[in-house]
Amino acid sequence: xxxxxxxSGQAEETGGExxxxxxxxxxxxxxxxxxxxxxxxxxxxxxxxxxxxxxxxDLIVKRREQRHVMVERSVLLKGLDHPFLVGLHFSFQTxxxxxxxxxxxxxxxxFFHLQKEGSFTEERSCFYAAEMTLALGYLHSLKIVYRDLKxxxxxxxxxxxxxxxxxxxxxxxxxxxxxxHTFCGxxxxxxxxxLLGQPYSPAVDWWSLGSVLFEMLFSLPPFYSQNKAxxxxxxxxxxxxxxxxxxxxxxxxxxxLLDRDVTTRLGEISDMAELxxxxxxxxxxxxxxxxxxxxxxxxxxxxxxxxxxxxDPEFTLQPVPxxxxxxxxxxxxxxxxxxxxxxxxxxxxxxx
Numbered sequence: 001x002x003x004x005x006x007x008s009g010q011a012e013e014t015g016g017e018x019x020x021x022x023x024x025x026x027x028x029x030x031x032x033x034x035x036x037x038x039x040x041x042x043x044x045x046x047x048x049x050x051x052x053x054x055x056x057x058d059l060i061v062k063r064r065e066q067r068h069v070m071v072e073r074s075v076l077l078k079g080l081d082h083p084f085l086v087g088l089h090f091s092f093q094t095x096x097x098x099x100x101x102x103x104x105x106x107x108x109x110x111f112f113h114l115q116k117e118g119s120f121t122e123e124r125s126c127f128y129a130a131e132m133t134l135a136l137g138y139l140h141s142l143k144i145v146y147r148d149l150k151x152x153x154x155x156x157x158x159x160x161x162x163x164x165x166x167x168x169x170x171x172x173x174x175x176x177x178x179x180x181h182t183f184c185g186x187x188x189x190x191x192x193x194x195l196l197g198q199p200y201s202p203a204v205d206w207w208s209l210g211s212v213l214f215e216m217l218f219s220l221p222p223f224y225s226q227n228k229a230x231x232x233x234x235x236x237x238x239x240x241x242x243x244x245x246x247x248x249x250x251x252x253x254x255x256x257l258l259d260r261d262v263t264t265r266l267g268e269i270s271d272m273a274e275l276x277x278x279x280x281x282x283x284x285x286x287x288x289x290x291x292x293x294x295x296x297x298x299x300x301x302x303x304x305x306x307x308x309x310x311x312d313p314e315f316t317l318q319p320v321p322x323x324x325x326x327x328x329x330x331x332x333x334x335x336x337x338x339x340x341x342x343x344x345x346x347x348x349x350x351x352x
Contacts, residue, residue, distance in 0.1 A: 019092040019343075021099060021325050024052060028308055029315045036097075039320060040104060040308065049305035050089060053100040054324050057339070060098075066339065069098060073342060076100065083292055084135035086155075086165040092343045097324075105163045107156030107300035108310025110216075114151060118219050122250055124297040125216040128154070130284045131162035132209055137272025140202045149208035150189045151215065156310075160296030187228060188221040192236050192260050206267035206275070210257025217250060218243050222258055236260075253280040 024041040031038035036055035043050065060069055076088035090101040110128065114120065120128070132154065139146050146164070155163045191207035193200045214222040222241075223234035240258050242251045256266030256278070267274050276286055288294050300310060308316050 019090045019099075019101070021094060021097075024050070024101075024325065026052070026320045026324050027306070028311075029318045029320055030308065030311045031315055037321065037324070039324060040306070041101075049104045051086075051102045051104040052324075053102060055098040055100070057093075057096055057098060069339065070342070073100070076102070082135060082138050083290065084131045084162050084164060085138070086163050090343075093339055098339060098342060102165075103163070104305060105155040105157045105165070106302055106305065106307060106310060107158050107160060109152055110154040110156060110162070110212075111151030112310055112312070113156070113298070114216060114219070120216045121297075122217065122247055125213060125250075126280060126284070127294070127297050128162055128216065129209060129213045130281055130286075130289055132164065132212070133272055133275045133281075134286070134290055135162065135164045136202075136205045136209065137275075140205070140271050145202045146205050146208075147194075149205055149212060151212060154212070156296075156298075156300055158300055158302045159292075160299045161292060187231055187235070188224060190235065191262075193262060195232060195235060201262065201268065202271060203262050203265050203268040206257050206265060207259075209275075210254055213250075213257070214242075214254055217246060222254070247280075249279040249282070253278050 023045075024043055026039045026041045028040040029037055030040050030051065036053060036059070039052045039054065041050050041052045042048070055069065060066055073088070073091055076086070076091075086105060087103045088100060089103070090099075092099050092101075132149070136146055136149070149164070153165050155165055157163050187195070189208040189211040191200065191204040194204055211221050214220075223231055223238055225231040225234055240255060242254055246254070253266070253275075257275075259265040262268055266278065275281065276284075285294070302309065
């Protein structure tokens with residue numbers, strides 16, 4: 001019985017407790033990335049539901065992405081205490097595979113709701129943008145730049161609050177005013193300085209927030225073109241056209257965030273504080289927002305943790321790969337030297 005089968009090998013940093021793949025029942029495929037899959041899983045003895053991100057080591061090593069994975073783990077650990085960042089419960093590895101056990105967030109991608117509704121009201125857009133502002137400001141305070149803000153990485157939880165996920169492209173150790181040169185992410189939401197390969201600062205996240213806010217209000221990103229080369233050109237050179245019908249404060253915020261001149265971009269000097277003072281957010285009580293005391297404008301209609309109605313059927317209709325629950329040895333040494341220190345267990349929930 002896999003529940004009681006002893007696992008050979010040692011886990012790292014888990015106080016003697018060893019998490020292993022067979023501790024979970026894998027119920028549904030709920031996402032796919034370039035290195036692996038995300039599955040809805042239930043802990044066999046404890047009963048909690050989680051999103052388990054399963055990453056193939058050989059793909060990571062082949063593409064020299066080990067550092068990204070360890071950064072993701074480290075950012076997940078730091079983000080544990082924030083209401084609008086996805087939380088990490090456990091991480092462990094077998095000889096071939098890495099496992100992140102994360103909060104299961106099932107209110108759907110913001111992108112899903114946006115496609116369904118076309119656009120959001122200013123009030124609803126303001127609420128989401130404000131929660132994202134708090135999440136990004138918190139990451140920046142830890143010297144982490146998120147870099148990959150886009151609607152697919154912004155989820156809603158079952159109460160309708162924003163949860164940012166996917167920290168694989170974050171950059172750690174970047175002070176405000178620090179610079180980074182790596183180019184990555186989705187062009188629609190990327191700041192011009194990133195596209196140009198120039199040094200950049202946490203203000204790249206405020207540009208991306210501007211792009212996402214623009215899309216929430218007007219249903220397409222600000223410099224969108226179906227032709228990627230044209231879109232690059234637009235982001236670098238085209239004037240920002242804010243459709244009529246936007247309020248004065250929305251227009252002013254978009255112009256402040258989507259400023260190609262980083263030195264005058266909103267958020268460049270005192271980061272989140274500059275956004276919090278902007279008239280667009282005048283109605284937001286930031287302390288209440290952080291405490292989740294403001295009722296979200298939309299509450300996803302989910303019946304319970306197993307409800308996958310907001311998750312793309314492109315994933316959920318596929319079979320769960322049989323290999324994910326196979327233990328392999330939970331490892332500390334050997335192949336895991338490349339990922340040493342990967343395993344983690346939240347001490348508050350060490351399972352009996």
